[in-house]
Amino acid sequence: MGDFATVAMMGLKMIQSDQQAKVQQNAAMAQQRADVQQRQYQLQIQEREKRDRLKRAQATQRSRFGAQGLNPAGGSAAALLEGLRKETEKSIADQWGLNTMRNNQLAENAQSKTRINLLETRNNQINQGLGGVFNLLER
Secondary structure (H helix, E strand, O other), rough: HHHHHHHHHHHHHHHHHHHHHHHHHHHHHHHHHHHHHHHHHHHHHHHHHHHHHHHHHHHHHHHHHHHHOOOOHHHHHHHHHHHHHHHHHHHHHHHHHHHHHHHHHHHHHHHHHHHHHHHHHHHHHHHHHHHHHHHHHHO
16 A cells, blocks of 8 residues: 555656646746847837937938028938938848847747756656655565
8 A cells, every 4th residue: 555655646746846847837938928028119119219310310411401502302412311211220120130039049048948847857757756666666
């Protein structure tokens, strides 16, 4: 009867360690999602600020062109304004590209950590199970 209780306890410990590993994995994934959302929100704010600065810079340039008697809609004035716009758009695209790379790296790290945690959990379970079996055999 004691042998059955020992085996039952080993099984219960294995189930508990599986549940603990899943809880830890879920918590890590939730934290990762929160980090990604926070970074995306920050990027949206930065993007909005860059677009606002672009509008101000273009308005400033237009007023300078007007003060100099130049038509801001034509020639080099228009090219300068377009250059400001392209520079801003490239900067925004670069930021989003870096963010995507960071998110991909975080996802890969999380998957790797999950695999390692699962392997460690299984290894501990096997060691515990073997220890229990050896104890039963020694009796």
